[in-house]
Amino acid sequence: MERSNREYTIGAVExxxxxxxxxxxxxxxxxxxxxxxxxxxxxxxNHSPHPKGGPLAEGIVSGYYLYDPLHDWKIDLRTGEVQAPDRGQAEVYPVTVEGGVVKVTLPAAVTTLN
Structure with a gap:
């Protein structure tokens, strides 16, 4: 039996x-x-794709890019792709905003990760 994606309400846009x-x-x-x-x-x-890991939430945002707070990797928020000369892939998830409510969708396999 295949498990479906799961949508979570994570707050109001404000x-x-x-x-x-x-x-x-x-x-x-x-x-x-x-x-x-x-x-x-x-x-x-909230986990850096850098081999040493670390949180991403404290990173600096400029345009559509996130700068990893510990390793200064430049990550595209739209795709998760780490920009050259570094290489890697952050895990990004679809977000919808409806009526001011923010929801994120995670694949079923991801919802049990720690």
Whole structure:
């Protein structure tokens, strides 16, 4: 039997300050939520793709890019792709904003990660 994606309500859009990361939990998954200067909202697993790891929520946002707070890797919030010369992939998840309510969708396999 195949498990479906799971949608989580994570707050109101005004709960997320522009260009400032915020940690939220969706099930057992810790996410870093970012709202860009144009009001778009992005969800990234709060774990750096750098080999030494670390949190992403305290990173600096510029445009659609997140700068890893510990390793200064530049991560595209839209795709999770780490920009050259570094290489890696952050886990990003779809976000919807309906009526001022922010929701994130996680694949069923991800909802049980620690």
């Amino acid at each position: 709960d997320f300050m522009l260009q400032i990361g915020r940690v939220v939990h969706a099930g057992e998954v810790e996410l870093a939520i970012f709202r860009t200067s144009d009001g778009a909202v992005y969800a990234v697993r």
